Amino acid sequence: MTATPTQAPAIHVQGLEKSYGKVEVLQGVDFDVARGSIFALLGSNGAGKTTVVKILSTLLKADAGTAGVNGFDVATQAADVRQSISLTGQFAAVDEILTGRENLVLVVRLRHLSDAGTIADDLLERFGLTEAAMRKVSKYSGGMRRRLDIAMSLIGNPPVIFLDEPTTGLDPQGRLDVWQAVRDLAASGTTVLLTTQYLDEAEQLANRIAILHGGRIIVDGTLGELKQLLPPAKIEYVEKQPTLEDVFLAIVGSES
Secondary structure, eight states: OOOOOOSSOSEEEEEEEEEETTEEEEEEEEEEEOTTOEEEEEOOTTSSHHHHHHHHTTSSOOSEEEEEETTEETTTOHHHHHHHEEEEOSSOOOOTTSBHHHHHHHHHHHTTOSOHHHHHHHHHHHTTOGGGTTSBGGGSOHHHHHHHHHHHHTTTOOSEEEEESTTTTOOHHHHHHHHHHHHHHHHTTOEEEEEESOHHHHHHHOSEEEEEETTEEEEEEOHHHHHTTSOOOOOSOOOOOOOHHHHHHHHHOSOO
16 A cells, blocks of 8 residues: 655655765765755766766665655655656657657556547647647757656656756757746646756756765755855946846747
8 A cells, every 4th residue: 555645845865875886976965855846956077966866766776874755765665756756867768750749648658647638738738849749859959859858757747856957968048948847847836856067057946956065965055045155245336248148039039
């Protein structure tokens, strides 16, 4: 009989350790993720972000520590954890031979859900892909593929989703498209754990940010709390210049 999950938090990690041979990747990682929030796990390449995600998604066993997702222990209730989550890796897992709609319908059927067409059409509309529904994915832009990938991961309405560096390799417009999709996920009540090495991505999206370095979480807080760790710079005059994002959008517009 499946246990009933508790209400808080959506993700709980305490004392997580993991080594690969003599290399200690995680050396006692601790953090909590509130339900319905976007939590950014920030760190450089090789910091251990993907290792954390693999442990939380039951793909890898920790050497020590505890972790829970949606109220279920990842070590002893792995099946319940897997029913509670969806995982999107660094590269879009879509079939380029199929159309966008066919990709969604295929996943719906693999999950043994009814009314595949309606579910697919609803997700296409939600992620702004309706006009491209019957187009082969090989013709999609990088941002469109990633949006489709995230849409596929939401089939079955998992309460928790892991996005492991979701904008890797995307152009500026593609990144903005994915950012909006992530915001929409949180607005609908989905808990999002986002791993990234991009500072602006964490700044734009996250309710809370943790920095993973040297195998440990060295800081964990809201953007405002993190900014208070440094004294403000004193300047007498500032002329606001447009950001690169402002210039890009002004020139190319907001179309995918």
